[in-house]
Amino acid sequence: MNKSDFNILIAEDQLDIAKFLKQGLTEEGYQCKVVRNGQAVLEFMKSENISLILLDWMMPKLKGIDVCRQLRAENILTPIIFLTAKDTVEDTIEGLKSGANDYIKKPFNFDELLARIEAHLRIHFKIDEILNIGDISINISKHEITKADEMINLTEKEFNFLVHLVKNKNQVCDRQSIIEQVWDIHFDYDTGVLDVYMNAIRKKLNLQKNELIKTVRGIGFIAQE
Structure with a gap:
């Protein structure tokens, strides 16, 4: 609608x-x-x-x-x-x-x-909230991700991490804000865990290192087409 x-x-x-x-x-x-x-x-x-x-x-x-x-x-x-x-x-x-x-x-x-x-x-009105980037479609309401019409299974944290980046598409998301908003951790925390999750996301979505989601060294990540 x-x-x-x-x-x-x-x-x-x-x-x-x-x-x-x-x-x-x-x-x-x-x-x-x-x-x-x-x-x-x-x-x-x-x-x-x-x-x-x-x-x-x-x-x-x-x-x-x-x-x-x-x-x-x-x-x-x-x-x-x-x-x-x-x-x-x-x-x-x-x-x-x-x-x-x-x-x-x-x-x-x-x-x-x-x-x-x-x-x-x-x-x-039971409207699905859909986010898109490249050939990836994220249905937030149904907690579903498809890539080129193929269903992709992500864990809850991986899903929320990806949603956060795509919702802030074309903006650099710094590591600390991701930890606070996705992990709900509001104290000093080893943000290296984000690299582990990002590697898993890229592998499941079959993305090259800087395809659609780019790592910004020393700062964080940015989703952009």
């Missing part, structure tokens, strides 16, 4: 924020609609096919928290992301318990918001 297949409802009473969100999401390729109060969300959901709701908490007529509860009570399972200035732990817990799928505090990072939107759309 393309981003243009998804219709995002922005429920936000602050005009500048609503305008910013609509412009940014539209530029990303999504369809967007804007409403300015909670009651309008409920009315809109009766007539429009909405893929995901960005929901402010403090809105006129009906608060976002009440909107969320009512939609869930009506068994409407459209993904809901709270986007709100209410920033206590108690608020977050209450928002999630009301049925929201996620909770982002204002001010927010737009790139993070995009990533969360994409993640919830993938989950809700």
Whole structure:
């Protein structure tokens, strides 16, 4: 599915924020609609096919928290992301318990918001996340790798190592960041283990030493076509 297949409802009473969100999401390729109060969300959901709701908490007529509860009570399972200035732990817990799928505090990072939107759309619509490099295809959702349509079996660590590099394609990934993000080790650790795993990955994928994945001496690795 393309981003243009998804219709995002922005429920936000602050005009500048609503305008910013609509412009940014539209530029990303999504369809967007804007409403300015909670009651309008409920009315809109009766007539429009909405893929995901960005929901402010403090809105006129009906608060976002009440909107969320009512939609869930009506068994409407459209993904809901709270986007709100209410920033206590108690608020977050209450928002999630009301049925929201996620909770982002204002001010927010737009790139993070995009990533969360994409993640919830993938989950809700059961969309496979596919990465490609050369003739290698990585289905993250199914934990499968194919090379020239042939299934390749990697261990979990090898799979996660390869995914990390391909997700950061054309960027050098330094050894310490790989250990921290793939191995979840946050202390001094012998990064020589990465060479062992990389040799295994290259062997299973039948790659030459610097084909698709290049070793950057003294720094780390880079995936590039």
